[in-house]
Amino acid sequence: xxxxxxxxxxxxxxxxVSFTLVGAGFQVVEAVxxxxxxxxxxKQKFDLVLTDQNMPRLDGIGLTRKLREHPQYATTPILIxxxxxxxxxxxxxxxxxxxxxxxxxxxxxxxxxxxxxxIR
Amino acid sequence: xADTATDGxxxxxxxxxxxxxxxxxxxxxxxxxxxxxxxxxxxETLNAIFRCAHSIKGGAATFGFEDVAELTHQMESxxxxxxxxELKPTAPMVDVLLESSDALKGLLARHQGLGGEPPETSALVxxxxxxxxxxxxxxxxxxxxxxxAPAPAPAAASTAVAPAQAPVAGPxxxxxxxxxxxxxxxxxxRARIGPLTHMAQADAIQELFRDIAGLGRIIxxxxxxxxRIYDIETTGSNDELLDLFAFHVARxxxxxxxxxxxxxxxxxxxxxxxxxxxxxDVIEEGYxxxxxxxxxxxxxxxxxxxxxxxPAPDLVQGYxxxxxxxxNPVTPEQHAAAxxxxxAPEATGPEGAAAAPGxxxxxxxxxxxxxxxxxxxxxxxLETTTLRVSVSKIDxxxxxxGELVITQAMLAQYSRDLDATLHQQLLSGLxxxxxxxxxxxxxxxxxxxxxxxxxxxxxxxxLRDLAGKLGKKVELVTHxxxxxxxxxLIEKITDPLTHLIRNSCDxxxxxxxxxxxxxxxxxxxxxxxxxxxxxxxxxxxxxxGRGLSRAKLLAKARERGVPCSDDMSDQEVWQxxxxxxxxxxxxxxxxxxxxxxxxxxxxxxxxxxxxxxxDSAEGYGMSVKVRLPLTLAIMDGMTVRVGDEVYILPLSSVxxxxxxxxxxxxxxxQSAQLVKxxxxxxxxxxxxxxxxxxxxGEDPSANSIMVVIESDGSRVALVVDELLGQQQVxxxxxxxxxxxxxxxxxxxxxGDGSVSLILDTSALVRRVRQ
Numbered sequence: 001x002x003x004x005x006x007x008x009x010x011x012x013x014x015x016x017v018s019f020t021l022v023g024a025g026f027q028v029v030e031a032v033x034x035x036x037x038x039x040x041x042x043k044q045k046f047d048l049v050l051t052d053q054n055m056p057r058l059d060g061i062g063l064t065r066k067l068r069e070h071p072q073y074a075t076t077p078i079l080i081x082x083x084x085x086x087x088x089x090x091x092x093x094x095x096x097x098x099x100x101x102x103x104x105x106x107x108x109x110x111x112x113x114x115x116x117x118x119i120r
Numbered sequence: 121x122a123d124t125a126t127d128g129x130x131x132x133x134x135x136x137x138x139x140x141x142x143x144x145x146x147x148x149x150x151x152x153x154x155x156x157x158x159x160x161x162x163x164e165t166l167n168a169i170f171r172c173a174h175s176i177k178g179g180a181a182t183f184g185f186e187d188v189a190e191l192t193h194q195m196e197s198x199x200x201x202x203x204x205x206e207l208k209p210t211a212p213m214v215d216v217l218l219e220s221s222d223a224l225k226g227l228l229a230r231h232q233g234l235g236g237e238p239p240e241t242s243a244l245v246x247x248x249x250x251x252x253x254x255x256x257x258x259x260x261x262x263x264x265x266x267x268x269a270p271a272p273a274p275a276a277a278s279t280a281v282a283p284a285q286a287p288v289a290g291p292x293x294x295x296x297x298x299x300x301x302x303x304x305x306x307x308x309x310r311a312r313i314g315p316l317t318h319m320a321q322a323d324a325i326q327e328l329f330r331d332i333a334g335l336g337r338i339i340x341x342x343x344x345x346x347x348r349i350y351d352i353e354t355t356g357s358n359d360e361l362l363d364l365f366a367f368h369v370a371r372x373x374x375x376x377x378x379x380x381x382x383x384x385x386x387x388x389x390x391x392x393x394x395x396x397x398x399x400x401d402v403i404e405e406g407y408x409x410x411x412x413x414x415x416x417x418x419x420x421x422x423x424x425x426x427x428x429x430x431p432a433p434d435l436v437q438g439y440x441x442x443x444x445x446x447x448n449p450v451t452p453e454q455h456a457a458a459x460x461x462x463x464a465p466e467a468t469g470p471e472g473a474a475a476a477p478g479x480x481x482x483x484x485x486x487x488x489x490x491x492x493x494x495x496x497x498x499x500x501x502l503e504t505t506t507l508r509v510s511v512s513k514i515d516x517x518x519x520x521x522g523e524l525v526i527t528q529a530m531l532a533q534y535s536r537d538l539d540a541t542l543h544q545q546l547l548s549g550l551x552x553x554x555x556x557x558x559x560x561x562x563x564x565x566x567x568x569x570x571x572x573x574x575x576x577x578x579x580x581x582x583l584r585d586l587a588g589k590l591g592k593k594v595e596l597v598t599h600x601x602x603x604x605x606x607x608x609l610i611e612k613i614t615d616p617l618t619h620l621i622r623n624s625c626d627x628x629x630x631x632x633x634x635x636x637x638x639x640x641x642x643x644x645x646x647x648x649x650x651x652x653x654x655x656x657x658x659x660x661x662x663x664x665g666r667g668l669s670r671a672k673l674l675a676k677a678r679e680r681g682v683p684c685s686d687d688m689s690d691q692e693v694w695q696x697x698x699x700x701x702x703x704x705x706x707x708x709x710x711x712x713x714x715x716x717x718x719x720x721x722x723x724x725x726x727x728x729x730x731x732x733x734x735d736s737a738e739g740y741g742m743s744v745k746v747r748l749p750l751t752l753a754i755m756d757g758m759t760v761r762v763g764d765e766v767y768i769l770p771l772s773s774v775x776x777x778x779x780x781x782x783x784x785x786x787x788x789x790q791s792a793q794l795v796k797x798x799x800x801x802x803x804x805x806x807x808x809x810x811x812x813x814x815x816x817g818e819d820p821s822a823n824s825i826m827v828v829i830e831s832d833g834s835r836v837a838l839v840v841d842e843l844l845g846q847q848q849v850x851x852x853x854x855x856x857x858x859x860x861x862x863x864x865x866x867x868x869x870x871g872d873g874s875v876s877l878i879l880d881t882s883a884l885v886r887r888v889r890q
Contacts, residue, residue, distance in 0.1 A: 010175045012138035013182065016131070054174050056167075083178050093442070100409035100441035105182035118409070118441065 002119050003027040007037040007051035020108040034058025038066055045072055048119050053082035061096045068097035077118040131183055138179045139232055145172040146221050153214050154580050166203040173199055188227050194245050195220050198252040207254060216247045253359055306355050308379040313369055314347035321369055322348035351379055409441020514567050521564045522850035528557040529871035572650040573601035575614050579621055586625050593632050593642055594625055599649035605657050609748055612728055616721045620661040620744050621646060628665030628742055656772060657750055662743040668694055668736040694734035698722045726882050755851055759844040763813035766876045768849055768868060773881040775828040775835060777843060795837050803888035806839045831882040
């Protein structure tokens with residue numbers, strides 16, 4: 001079973017993402033912000049990281065950058081879930097090493113579809 | 121939105137979490153806004169306020185509450201400009217954000233099915249837009265000041281230099297305002313620029329799109345006489361576009377309108393852009409994978425003219441993968457293709473490089489932020505270690521623990537006569553059980569305890585609005601916010617406290633010039649404090665206003681026919697304001713009404729087993745002290761026997777007990793009895809007569825025991841046969857389980873399993889007063 005780290009500071013978004021993914025047969029661990037996610041990612045290797053962009057302490061792009069410094073996460077798919085779909089954000093995401101982005105609000109079916117595309 | 125996101129998924133199961141979360145975010149935003157010092161705003165506060173709006177918007181958009189999403193989007197846009205220091209925060213901004221926060225509460229309440237009038241948001245949206253554009257609005261369209269007294273003009277008016285303007289200055293007709301587009305979404309529109317004297321003026325617009333990352337792109341252009349028409353794909357709002365265009369052409373020369381759909385394909389797309397049809401899919405689905413990015417399965421990626429990673433046609437649908445990024449499961453051929461695309465002329469190369477320094481700068485900013493965010497960290501940590509549980513589950517637990525306490529007490533009673541040497545192990549086990557039960561009970565009760573800050577936090581806002589309305593200057597000081605109180609009590613104490621604070625502001629605190637004339641500081645102070653005192657909590661509302669006037673109160677009491685006399689003690693005079701229909705204010709205002717509230721306040725507090733005390737000095741202020749039990753579920757009681765019945769008196773109202781002989785009791789008119797205690801006559805209640813309990817052939821003239829109880833500042837002596845002891849009792853509501861019984865406030869189960877009634881001391885005191 002593939003494991004996914006779902007990062008969002010909003011409990012409702014987190015619950016919805018994890019409900020969607022667990023329903024699709026993934027194992028999901030939740031984290032409340034970038035710092036929490038980074039700590040959890042070091043304890044357990046995840047097959048995919050799905051993170052919100054705007055969060056306190058450490059945002060999605062910052063988390064991506066930190067994770068990419070780890071050999072373990074050098075090639076792990078990292079998707080940034082965001083309400084900001086500006087090119088600026090995309091460029092910053094790309095520069096940080098994110099695999100892709102997904103705009104909120106998202107369709108649960110599409111989320112699964114995209115994740116199946118990138119997860120190994 | 122419901123049409124896309126609900127496919128096979130029931131979103132309603134997340135609504136409750138969203139509502140709670142949105143409520144917390146609004147609360148936090150309000151708190152931060154109220155504490156915002158406009159002169160020294162720090163970035164962390166602005167970011168935190170922004171995040172609150174941002175979070176609500178994200179959830180609302182996901183769960184389909186579009187009105188909430190739209191309003192929060194506007195708030196977010198304004199807050200974004202503030203946190204980017206493009207605008208300086210001003211008082212009108214704080215006002216409009218607070219009002220929006222109220223409107224959001226209304227919208228959310230309606231979505232929760234709680235009813236209420238639908239809040240009017242379009243005016244708010246217009247005001248926020250105007251402020252976000254740097255305009256200073258004229259006086260807010262607030263209701264006219266209610267008082268005859270000269271209220272100062274709203275702060276906004278004094279700073280208003282420009283008349284209110286429509287949010288968009290350009291001649292954009294209603295049809296030309298595609299404002300209904302989802303916030304921040306990529307959309308297409310047509311800009312008509314002109315008539316122009318030199319068409320070259322319009323060329324500058326093209327440069328804008330080339331120079332400003334994130335603005336969007338021009339997908340088609342043609343000239344219609346002296347008018348240049350650009351078809352644009354953008355995430356920017358009309359306002360943003362108009363602002364930018366204004367650098368090159370006059371606002372009046374720009375008209376924005378939605379792009380006619382049949383025209384979309386017809387607009388000659390510049391070479392190198394992706395097919396219009398595909399790009400629409402992308403826009404509507406809202407995601408993209410960056411070709412060659414880590415984790416991206418993207419093959420041949422189609423990039424647009426600027427090389428900005430656009431979703432490849434087969435991946436379109438609301439996400440993107442970055443070409444060549446780690447984690448991207450591209451096949452070698454695909455990768456090669458991606459690389460090729462990347463190295464194509466005008467491809468990502470230069471842009472990517474340009475993005476890097478920017479990202480580094482962002483990193484620095486983040487580092488600064490995270491250093492500042494120590495407090496935010498603590499609160500985030502809290503969230504992972506807390507658990508939301510419904511109150512009914514906790515109440516069930518409390519009830520079960522209550523039953524356990526009774527069972528334990530029963531066992532203790534039965535085992536009292538056992539021989540300690542024969543049953544040593546059993547008895548030590550029972551002693552352990554007693555200790556564990558007590559600990560368990562305490563822990564369970566503490567679950568329901570909530571800090572007073574939950575109540576206190578609503579007052580700064582209320583007082584700010586109220587003081588503004590009344591033209592007064594008031595500062596609220598709070599102490600003891602951490603003091604904990606039972607959730608049920610917290611809910612019930614909120615209204616009475618609100619009333620007391622309104623009263624202090626309305627009737628207590630004087631107008632600024634009146635205060636200055638009296639030699640007081642211009643700004644009045646209302647102090648709200650909470651502290652534990654024995655088994656109860658003491659909440660005090662104190663103000664440094666005009667205080668109560670003994671003479672005025674007495675005059676008013678006579679006028680209203682309330683019994684009074686000049687010999688009354690100050691305490692008794694102050695108590696007059698609790699008489700129904702009593703008002704001391706000379707001007708009736710819409711704020712505190714006609715003073716009818718104080719008797720209701722008192723009644724509400726008494727129904728919680730609490731009491732109210734007033735202290736005042738004319739000209740110096742007034743203090744109202746509310747004393748409440750810590751919890752409604754458990755009480756320390758004194759058990760007394762009358763005949764064969766056992767009754768419980770709340771220990772908090774027991775003053776003393778003593779033995780009297782029949783001769784100490786004097787019978788006065790209408791068989792009312794009095795007892796003289798230390799030179800003071802006190803009314804006597806014979807409990808056996810009151811409850812018609814047969815006494816065990818005891819000689820009524822023999823020595824009897826009196827228990828003095830106090831309630832609402834008055835005392836009565838109850839005649840009982842025996843004092844049995846003190847114990848904690850679990851209160852069972854008699855009204856809910858049986859019916860209301862006069863002079864009885866509830867019932868409990870004693871250690872031996874028998875039911876005992878808890879006496880309503882305030883009813884007993886009222887009884888003899890009448």
